[in-house]
Amino acid sequence: MSALAGRAGTGELPCIRCGDCNAACPEGLPVLALLDALRAERDDLASAAGIDACTACAACDAACPSAIPLARRFAERQSTRRARAALLVRAGQARLRIDARTLRLRREAGEQADREAARVRDASSGDAVAAAIARGKARRAEKPAGGT
Ligand code: SF4
Ligand code: SF4
Numbered sequence: 532m533s534a535l536a537g538r539a540g541t542g543e544l545p546c547i548r549c550g551d552c553n554a555a556c557p558e559g560l561p562v563l564a565l566l567d568a569l570r571a572e573r574d575d576l577a578s579a580a581g582i583d584a585c586t587a588c589a590a591c592d593a594a595c596p597s598a599i600p601l602a603r604r605f606a607e608r609q610s611t612r613r614a615r616a617a618l619l620v621r622a623g624q625a626r627l628r629i630d631a632r633t634l635r636l637r638r639e640a641g642e643q644a645d646r647e648a649a650r651v652r653d654a655s656s657g658d659a660v661a662a663a664i665a666r667g668k669a670r671r672a673e674k675p676a677g678g679t
Contacts, residue, residue, distance in 0.1 A: 544597040552601060555594035558584050562591045562601060569608055582608060 552562035560581050568576035582605055589602040 543599050546597055546599060549596060551594040551596065552591035555590045557588060557590055558586060560585060565605060566599070566601060569604055574608075574612065577608060578612075583612070585609065
């Protein structure tokens with residue numbers, strides 16, 4: 532059975548590494564390298580090979596004698612990558628919100644502690660003043676009238 536016969540009848544056949552997909556890509560992407568990266572689950576290599584520039588035009592599909600659905604696979608990987616990136620952004624934003632809340636709670640706790648310390652300080656200084664006044668009154672009361 533020829534590759535083309537397989538394409539028409541039983542669907543996807545093994546890649547014969549003919550390179551026709553590379554030649555067909557209007558974006559000049561290394562399509563075979565992209566396919567290899569996807570099959571190896573190497574997102575880093577797919578990214579380096581420019582998967583984000585794939586427009587899913589399917590010119591590579593049309594050129595592939597093995598009927599490998601390249602454009603669909605690239606599009607699926609792109610959407611997975613975008614979803615993951617969006618998830619990372621949301622996780623980062625949540626982290627920032629948590630950090631900001633933690634800082635706010637710490638600041639409020641510090642301010643509360645400062646207020647409490649000031650209140651205790653004021654209360655004790657008020658006691659000291661009252662005690663001094665009481666001592667002064669007591670001394671005056673002890674002095675004989677007309678004495679020095
Ligand atoms: S055109 Fe198809 S068979 Fe040929 S190298 Fe590309 S993916 Fe493989
Ligand atoms: S689908 Fe993507 S990889 Fe295939 S020819 Fe179009 S731009 Fe190139």
